[in-house]
Amino acid sequence: MSLLELRNVAGGYGQSRVLHDIDLTVEEGHVAVVLGANGAGKTTTLRAISGIISVSGEIRFDGKAITGKGPEAVSRLGIAHVPQGRGTFSELTVEDNMRIGALNRRDKEVERDLQHWYDLFPRLGERRKQEAGSMSGGEQQMLALARAMMSRPRLLLLDEPSLGLAPLVTRELFTHLGDLNRQNGLSILVVEQNANLALDIGHWGYVLETGRIAVQGPAEQLHDDEAVRKAYLEF
Amino acid sequence: MQLFINQILNGIGNGVVFASVALALVLVFRTTGVLNFAQGEMALFSAYVSWKLTTTGMPVWAAIAVSMALSFVAGAIIERTLIRPMEGRSPLNVVIITLGLFLGINALVQLIFGTDPQTMPSPFPEGSVPFLADTRIQKDTIGLMLVLLVECLALWLLLNRTSLGLKLRAVAANPDSARLHGIKAGTMLMFGWGLSAAIGALAGSLVASERSALDASLMQAVLVYALASAALGGFDSIWGAVVAGLAVGIADALTIQYVDALDGIEVVLPLGLILVVLVVMPNGLFGKRTVERV
Numbered sequence: 001m002s003l004l005e006l007r008n009v010a011g012g013y014g015q016s017r018v019l020h021d022i023d024l025t026v027e028e029g030h031v032a033v034v035l036g037a038n039g040a041g042k043t044t045t046l047r048a049i050s051g052i053i054s055v056s057g058e059i060r061f062d063g064k065a066i067t068g069k070g071p072e073a074v075s076r077l078g079i080a081h082v083p084q085g086r087g088t089f090s091e092l093t094v095e096d097n098m099r100i101g102a103l104n105r106r107d108k109e110v111e112r113d114l115q116h117w118y119d120l121f122p123r124l125g126e127r128r129k130q131e132a133g134s135m136s137g138g139e140q141q142m143l144a145l146a147r148a149m150m151s152r153p154r155l156l157l158l159d160e161p162s163l164g165l166a167p168l169v170t171r172e173l174f175t176h177l178g179d180l181n182r183q184n185g186l187s188i189l190v191v192e193q194n195a196n197l198a199l200d201i202g203h204w205g206y207v208l209e210t211g212r213i214a215v216q217g218p219a220e221q222l223h224d225d226e227a228v229r230k231a232y233l234e235f
Numbered sequence: 236m237q238l239f240i241n242q243i244l245n246g247i248g249n250g251v252v253f254a255s256v257a258l259a260l261v262l263v264f265r266t267t268g269v270l271n272f273a274q275g276e277m278a279l280f281s282a283y284v285s286w287k288l289t290t291t292g293m294p295v296w297a298a299i300a301v302s303m304a305l306s307f308v309a310g311a312i313i314e315r316t317l318i319r320p321m322e323g324r325s326p327l328n329v330v331i332i333t334l335g336l337f338l339g340i341n342a343l344v345q346l347i348f349g350t351d352p353q354t355m356p357s358p359f360p361e362g363s364v365p366f367l368a369d370t371r372i373q374k375d376t377i378g379l380m381l382v383l384l385v386e387c388l389a390l391w392l393l394l395n396r397t398s399l400g401l402k403l404r405a406v407a408a409n410p411d412s413a414r415l416h417g418i419k420a421g422t423m424l425m426f427g428w429g430l431s432a433a434i435g436a437l438a439g440s441l442v443a444s445e446r447s448a449l450d451a452s453l454m455q456a457v458l459v460y461a462l463a464s465a466a467l468g469g470f471d472s473i474w475g476a477v478v479a480g481l482a483v484g485i486a487d488a489l490t491i492q493y494v495d496a497l498d499g500i501e502v503v504l505p506l507g508l509i510l511v512v513l514v515v516m517p518n519g520l521f522g523k524r525t526v527e528r529v
Contacts (some may be wrong), residue, residue: 050415075417087412089405091471100405103398104417151416 001063003028003187004155009048011055017054020211026155027205031181031188033198033219036208038184042191043084045208046157049189050074050081068189076104080153085159086144090133097132097143101150110150117146120176138169145176149186156180158190164195164213170194177201199223202204239429240370242488249460250484251379252445255438256461257468257476258386259431265429265471266403267392269318269329269387273336275458277313277432279451280340281306283348284348285440286355286449295358299440303433310432317422318428325383345451352448355440379441386434389475394473456502460487463505466512471524479520483508 004026012018018041026032034042048055051066051074059067067076075081080101089097098117102110118125121142127135132143141161148156158177162170178201180186192198199205202219207228213230222228256275263271271277281302288298317336321328359378363371394400405413406423414420442457443449464483468475483505490497490504497503512519 052411054413071414072417072419075415081415083412083415087409087415089410089412091409092404096401097399099401100413100416100418103402103405148418177429 002026003062004049005058005060006045006049007058007060009045009055009059010211011031011048011053011057012044013053019048019210022048022057022208022211022213024206026187026189027125028187029071029181029185030203031177031190031201031219033195033202033205034189034191034208034213035193035205035222039210040208041174041211042208043159044211045085045193046081046189046191050079051159059231075151078152078154079157080148080151080155081157082144082148082159082161083160084163086137087147088132088140088143090131093129093134094132094135094143097129097147098124098128098150101147104151110208113152117149121146137164137175138166138173141165141169141173142176145173149180154187156186156188158188158192160191160193162192170197174198174201196223237370238492240367242303242492243485244366244370244372244376246488247481248373248376248379248445248484249487250464250481251362251376251383252438252442252480253458253460253464253484254383254477254480255386255441256435256457257464257480258390258473259435259438260461260465261470261473262390262431262434263427264465266407266431267273267314267424268407269333271428271431272330272333272458273340274431274435275439275454275461276337276340276344277306278442279454280344280434280439281432282355282439282443282449282453283344283353285436286353286443287348289356291324295312295356295444299437300356302440303436306436307429307433309364309429310435311429313432314425314428315421319424341451351452352446352450355443355449357444358441359444375445375486379445382437382441383477386437387473390434391473401424421479453475459502460484460505463508463512466509467519469519472519472521475519475521 002025006022006024009022010017010019022045034045036042047053049059051071052068054068058065061077061079066077089100098114102113123139124143125144132140135143161173165173172198177188181188181201190198199219199222205217205219205222206213207215238354256278258272263269283303285298285302288301289295316331318329321332357375359375362373363373366372394404403423403426405418405421409487435453439454443453446453460483464480466477467483468479485506487501491501
């Protein structure tokens with residue numbers, strides 16, 4: 001059984017349909033990569049999963065249907081969504097941002113986790129008392145990742161995490177994502193324009209084109225497929 | 236010197252009231268981003284409810300507590316039924332709604348409770364205790380200050396030391412992102428409005444008991460002074476609202492005593508203050524400067 005399954009998912013915003021018949025799965029412990037041009041429906045797919053927009057078709061998480069559930073309910077099931085723009089709580093301190101990630105937890109290990117992520121991202125630890133909105137884009141992206149991890153998710157949804165980041169920072173970010181997947185067994189669904197880096201850590205890739213899955217396959221294969229590269233990835 | 240100290244004490248008494256209403260304004264603004272022009276009139280309605288309860292023989296403190304509880308519920312209902320439907324539309328819509336509430340609630344008060352002035356009993360003991368330089372300080376001024384202090388402390392603890400407070404602040408800062416973290420944003424907005432209505436109820440009841448008469452115009456001047464205090468304090472700072480409220484109260488008392496030119500038009504002071512603050516330091520004394528990088 002796959003951790004996340006989308007079957008015949010279609011929908012969009014009001015009258016305009018963005019997604020037509022999306023079939024997509026994320027296996028437990030895998031990284032799935034969704035590639036595609038602007039407007040292909042990548043962000044909309046993530047929004048459909050986390051319940052920000054309602055769609056037709058079926059979305060199953062851990063075997064249970066979550067179609068029609070709102071974002072509050074979906075997040076409580078263990079799906080953490082880092083949206084485009086990183087979802088920073090700008091006026092709040094870095095530490096408050098981190099604690100927001102853990103608000104739904106009932107265990108006693110929140111403090112330990114906090115320290116763990118501060119150790120992994122020392123910049124966040126140094127700036128824990130600072131307003132989150134005053135940090136650089138790269139730091140805010142690390143914060144978004146750490147905040148999402150504070151909820152101890154089973155599935156992480158990432159919407160173009162490299163957007164607006166310097167190449168070196170992007171590389172560092174994907175190194176962290178790869179580590180989280182390999183060492184913690186975290187399942188990830190990442191939407192990216194930076195296909196090279198994403199496919200490097202990915203197991204399975206999808207290319208989205210005008211709301212449909214145009215091509216899919218093992219990440220390595222997509223990475224090396226000349227036709228896919230030319231037609232969809234433009235690199 | 237005695238006169239001066241007495242005026243300062245008068246100013247503090249009024250300032251505490253301004254600060255309490257400013258607190259309610261700041262709380263709604265901080266948790267929901269709305270400037271509620273009807274805050275004063277909501278407090279007026281609550282004050283009448285407190286008064287009505289005391290006429291049934293209920294002790295004053297109990298009456299105020301019941302009124303606060305009812306106001307909490309009413310505030311939450313107002314958010315859900317009148318403010319929420321405006322979500323995603325121009326902020327002007329919400330401003331118009333709160334102005335409509337301002338007029339509507341005032342009319343409702345006169346309709347339900349009549350237009351005759353009433354007397355709200357004071358929850359504080361009468362009399363005074365010795366203070367500096369042969370002056371005396373009224374026991375109710377001390378009482379008001381204690382209430383304000385407890386109120387601020389409780390609010391500050393709630394917002395900064397509890398997970399409920401963190402949820403409230405998260406929704407205020409970024410409602411979409413808050414939802415993605417499992418926070419029920421709608422519930423938090425209702426809670427913010429309810430809480431501020433309850434604080435307003437306390438403030439309104441205390442104003443009513445301080446002043447000689449409770450009538451439908453009670454809170455209108457108070458609201459202007461409270462808006463001035465909130466602006467001076469920075470609109471998102473609890474302690475800012477309190478310090479500014481006291482400052483505005485004292486400045487007002489001294490103006491009345493020493494500036495004859497403004498005799499009868501003292502309300503120029505808060506209005507002028509709002510203007511100066513907006514022009515010279517839009518973030519107030521204690522407000523955070525909005526810093527944002529992308």
